[in-house]
Amino acid sequence: NAGVTQTPKFRVLKTGQSMTLLCAQDMNHEYMYWYRQDPGMGLRLIHYSVGEGTTAKGEVPDGYNVSRLKKQNFLLGLESAAPSQTSVYFCASSPVSGADGELFFGEGSRLTVL
Amino acid sequence: SQQGEEDPQALSIQEGENATMNCSYKTSINNLQWYRQNSGRGLVHLILIRSNEREKHSGRLRVTLDTSKKSSSLLITASRAADTASYFCATAYDYKLSFGAGTTVTVRA
Numbered sequence: 001n002a003g004v005t006q007t008p009k010f011r012v013l014k015t016g017q018s019m020t021l022l023c024a025q026d027m028n029h030e031y032m033y034w035y036r037q038d039p040g041m042g043l044r045l046i047h048y049s050v051g052e053g054t055t056a057k058g059e060v061p062d063g064y065n066v067s068r069l070k071k072q073n074f075l076l077g078l079e080s081a082a083p084s085q086t087s088v089y090f091c092a093s094s095p096v097s098g099a100d101g102e103l104f105f106g107e108g109s110r111l112t113v114l
Numbered sequence: 115s116q117q118g119e120e121d122p123q124a125l126s127i128q129e130g131e132n133a134t135m136n137c138s139y140k141t142s143i144n145n146l147q148w149y150r151q152n153s154g155r156g157l158v159h160l161i162l163i164r165s166n167e168r169e170k171h172s173g174r175l176r177v178t179l180d181t182s183k184k185s186s187s188l189l190i191t192a193s194r195a196a197d198t199a200s201y202f203c204a205t206a207y208d209y210k211l212s213f214g215a216g217t218t219v220t221v222r223a
Binding site: 044100102105 | 117147149155156157158162206208209211212213214215216
């Protein structure tokens with residue numbers, strides 16, 4: 001049982017390049033989330049989805065886009081990477097709203113933008 | 115913002131001792147959750163306490179919630195080296211969880 005899988009685990013980009021982070025969950029969860037974690041700042045919510053075909057903005061959405069075309073996948077895109085987007089990105093999923101139950105996290109994707 | 119704030123930022127204790135960390139938040143919540151993160155890993159859910167609950171236990175973990183003071187505490191009893199990790203409180207509202215910056219706990223052998 002894989003749970004939540006993130007790919008890639010590590011990536012180095014140059015400023016202005018684009019990339020997509022993939023999150024896949026095999027637990028048939030409705031809700032999915034993308035967070036970024038920076039030193040001393042905890043986790044901040046970027047975007048989230050309450051079901052297939054839906055997306056919504058979180059606390060820090062600027063510079064990111066997301067898509068949830070399939071229930072099991074939640075993609076996070078950076079169209080033009082900036083050094084400020086250097087961070088560790090975590091995907092999470094939950095069977096019910098995060099307001100009602102626990103989140104299941106992936107192992108993280110470490111992104112460095114030069 | 116709903117974001118919780120943990121206190122202290124860092125804690126170092128001897129194996130066998132208890133570890134206590136606190137979380138304060140700003141507005142109403144549906145529930146409050148605690149997570150653990152080992153170095154270089156993802157977050158793992160520890161315990162959830164609902165807004166109408168005052169105390170909850172899970173193994174060596176004890177969580178309290180005081181909604182009048184907008185605060186929560188996490189107690190880890192009889193700590194072990196394997197408890198070395200960062201601990202985060204997360205406040206739940208709407209569809210989302212908001213996380214604090216965490217408390218880093220080091221358990222010395």
